[in-house]
Amino acid sequence: MIENSDVSDAVQAVQDVKEVKDVVISVNDLRKVYRIGTEKVVALNKINLSIYRGEICCILGTSGSGKSTLLNMMAGLEKPTKGSILIKGKAIDQMSEKHLAKFRQKHIGFIFQSYNLLSALTALENVAMPLIFRRIKKVKREKIAKKYLKLVGLSDRYKHKPNQMSGGQQQRVGIARAFVGAPEIIFADEPTGNLDTKTSIEVMHIMWKMAREKMQTIVIVTHDPEVALYADKVVHIRDGDIQSVEQRSVDDVYEKFIKPYEENYVPV
């Protein structure tokens, strides 16, 4: 179950501890080359990575290092040049558009840097959107959507349109929307990229709590080391290669960041 031969021994040792856990995402010899005219841009060189069920995984790197490219390929939004990606054992890079859409609907949630809420819809309608595609009846889906808006602390903002909310509030709506269908995996590309430090911490806190509740797997792309503090796995990436993989215990993260935050929490 661990095929990561390229990774350093130290990392290997840490991963061995997790042996009992299921691999949810498995990236094998992944390569992505962009061609612009005659010029080649190697966005990802040769990536091998395993992400386990319930893990909060952070992909950390500088701008242009290939983080987004990796995430997009894991979400099936882009096809690799070489290599494969297995999600829950399924080769996502081989799937047709139609199957990908079905697969995403069932198993994947997405959080965007620029929130990407539908501007014509209220917070409640935005959160309920993924449930519409799942053919859930209006009454039921609004009930579920309200529950998730409550979880992100927006129980008083159901009727607000995106342009009537702050960036932090919008991102919380985005988080509720990603979690509302209870997907096993949630991808987030720079979820705090447009937020200030205080709000970033708040958002990370919410994501951490929600994911832990149902043992959901989160993959977060960021260049902000503070965001990475919440992850139990940090993948450092540079120029299309994995530099190192840092593994922490969940309890450690809880003791160091979640508990103190909750004790000092003053709702905004």
Added chain:
Amino acid sequence: MSSIDLALMGIKNLFRRKARTVLTVLGVIIGTASIVVMVSLGLGMNKAFEQQLSEYGSLTMIDIYANQYRMEPVGGSSSDGQVVLDDSTIDTIEALDHVEFVIGFKRFESKIYVGKYESYTNIKAVDFDKLAQMDIKLSEGILPSKDGNNEVLFGFYAKQNFYDPKSRNPYGNPPVIDVFNDKIEMLPTSMYFEGKRPKGFIINPTGITSETDYNYSWDIFMDYDTFLRLKEDYDRKNKTTSNDGNTGKGRNNKTPENKYDEMKVSVSDIKYVQDVQDQIKAMGFEAYSLTDALENMKQTSGLIQTVLGGIGAVSLFVAAIGITNTMVMSIYERTKEIGVMKVIGAQLKDIKRLFLFEAAMIGLIGGIFGIGISYGISVLINSVLSGMNGSSGYYGPQLLSDIPLWLSLSGMGFSTFIGLVAGYYPAVRATKLSALEAIRTE
């Protein structure tokens, strides 16, 4: 995505872009209205044709005329192939399938006197029992009967033929004849009398035909047997052997003669007319019906309808391009939205159906309003044009534009269909949109 949610989302999207939706719908309205109005004109024309024809006579009637060339006496019997219009012909034709009855007419020259006025109006001799089956339109009175005393049916225009022979300007001032109350005297001859004229017969009109039915508005109709009796009586008293009639006793037995110079065959349904007509022609008679004319007119109006419909179709085609354009624009505008929807769980068919629905809605709404406007235009055309015709009085208030229910329904159906077709390309394009490109666009 359930159909209701899809519909609600589609309608919301159309509402969000009110101005553009309204303008696109306007194009469809104009397209639908023009196509429907054009077709309605064609249909109205068809109706007008039929109405006009029915004024010339019934569409289920076949007319048979005496063959003029074979009228020369040949000295033989009818066995030498000569066909005549007599009672045996009536029996033969009545024996054909789908023939209801056959009626014969014969025209006799005669003179009519009312006070100091006189007129050369023909008497048409006909069996009154059969005439009763003819469904003749009357403007006044009732149909005459055999049993009455010299009863006649007066043609609408026959009462206008009178003049005063002693006047210096006999036709200048047509007298008004009170058909029902004036004493009317008939002489079964067209002879001109200098001075004193022989005594005629008093005839009693019971009704006047309608002016719209040209077949019956020019003559005076009298029962065949009654008229023959009067004519024989007249000939005996005046010792004249008529040189105009063909029923003189002397020749009656030698030559097969036409008892009638015109016969009308009533057919049970318009669809058998052609068939019966062909059979009668095969017997050697000259037979005519209005179905010939109707066929011609239908062909003409079909052509005109196609041309008019084509003009309408062009404007609907332009409207369809408008829909496609609007939907493509809409894709550019909603690129991001579509991408986001794809990433958060929309299926390809959801996206496709959403765009198709929006396009079809534009078509349907345009169709509904287009039909509404068509009705308005139709009423306008009818009132304006029938107003113009009204003064001439001939055509009467007829429909020039006619929108039956099937036309309005198929108009709406067609515009919706056009919407679907016009929306297909944009819808497929929307599904092909790369979700990644979409969410990248800032």
